[in-house]
Amino acid sequence: EKWRNFISVNPKIMGGFPCISGTRFPVSFVLGFLANDNSFAEVLEQYPDLTKEQILACLDYACDISGTRTVSV
Numbered sequence: 001e002k003w004r005n006f007i008s009v010n011p012k013i014m015g016g017f018p019c020i021s022g023t024r025f026p027v028s029f030v031l032g033f034l035a036n037d038n039s040f041a042e043v044l045e046q047y048p049d050l051t052k053e054q055i056l057a058c059l060d061y062a063c064d065i066s067g068t069r070t071v072s073v
Contacts, residue, residue: 003064006057018061020054030058 008021018027030050033043040055 003057003061006054007061020050020058023049025050027058027061030055031062034059 006021007018009016009018014024014026019025043055
């Protein structure tokens with residue numbers, strides 16, 4: 001649950017959708033961008049204010065809410 005350091009939910013920000021903390025950048029946008037076959041590098045190029053740690057937190061959040069666990073290989 002490392003995502004808790006990077007993801008927040010506030011009913012007053014973006015209608016309560018999970019966002020990267022301190023921003024109005026929804027987690028769902030990052031996940032959608034990656035799901036559309038974009039790489040981490042492409043996300044960072046398009047959105048230079050984001051960090052690799054924030055992107056990883058979005059993935060960790062998605063794993064957590066889907067009921068799966070992340071596994072290091």
